Amino acid sequence: MPPNQWPSNVQYISTCSYHFSVPKDMRAFLADGATSVEKTNSQSLVVIRRISSPTHPAKGQFGLFSTSKIPTKTHIVDYIGEIHCDEREDSDYDLSLYRDGDLSVGIDASRMGNEGRFVNDYRGVQDKPNAICVDARTRSGLTMRIESCRTIKKGEEILVSYGKAWWQARRLAE
Numbered sequence: 001m002p003p004n005q006w007p008s009n010v011q012y013i014s015t016c017s018y019h020f021s022v023p024k025d026m027r028a029f030l031a032d033g034a035t036s037v038e039k040t041n042s043q044s045l046v047v048i049r050r051i052s053s054p055t056h057p058a059k060g061q062f063g064l065f066s067t068s069k070i071p072t073k074t075h076i077v078d079y080i081g082e083i084h085c086d087e088r089e090d091s092d093y094d095l096s097l098y099r100d101g102d103l104s105v106g107i108d109a110s111r112m113g114n115e116g117r118f119v120n121d122y123r124g125v126q127d128k129p130n131a132i133c134v135d136a137r138t139r140s141g142l143t144m145r146i147e148s149c150r151t152i153k154k155g156e157e158i159l160v161s162y163g164k165a166w167w168q169a170r171r172l173a174e
């Protein structure tokens with residue numbers, strides 16, 4: 001069941017979907033170790049909320065907020081979406097998962113995803129991120145996780161760094 005505030009034009013999924021642009025051998029590598037659908041605790045640790053703070057640079061959009069105190073180094077939620085190898089220049093929901101020479105693998109949550117797609121960048125909100133994106137081999141294969149990098153208070157927004165390259169690419173496109 002999609003959580004509250006879920007947009008009707010985006011498919012809610014709980015495991016990544018593979019786009020046909022992922023070559024067969026790459027797909028086998030990424031899915032290596034996948035056994036069954038991994039149960040996530042996403043709905044208990046985070047909630048999607050509209051941002052109302054007038055000073056927040058993403059005011060009016062949505063963000064991800066903690067529902068309870070989260071200790072440091074805790075797996076908060078997976079970043080789930082469409083695993084692809086084609087260009088997604090127009091997507092603001094595309095994270096890099098893996099690179100093998102010229103082949104780059106991303107997770108794009110613009111058309112399908114889970115709560116992870118609502119994580120905002122810390123820039124303009126606070127001095128440092130309180131969470132990080134890490135790749136991990138889990139029972140779903142190679143995935144991207146959002147983990148706390150310090151204790152997060154109940155009700156705090158979960159904020160990562162998208163990386164300088166992510167912002168530079170968008171500035172150049174403007």
Ligand SMILES: C[S@@+](CC[C@H](N)C(=O)[O-])C[C@H]1O[C@@H](n2cnc3c(N)ncnc32)[C@H](O)[C@@H]1O
Pocket residue numbers: 057058061062063092093117118119120121122123124125
């Ligand atoms: C992965 S989405 C995050 C969720 C998004 N806020 C939403 O409501 O769907 C990335 C987009 O969020 C916005 N965003 C995230 N962090 C931001 C920040 N620090 N400053 C300005 N905009 C931000 C930008 O519009 C960016 O393209």
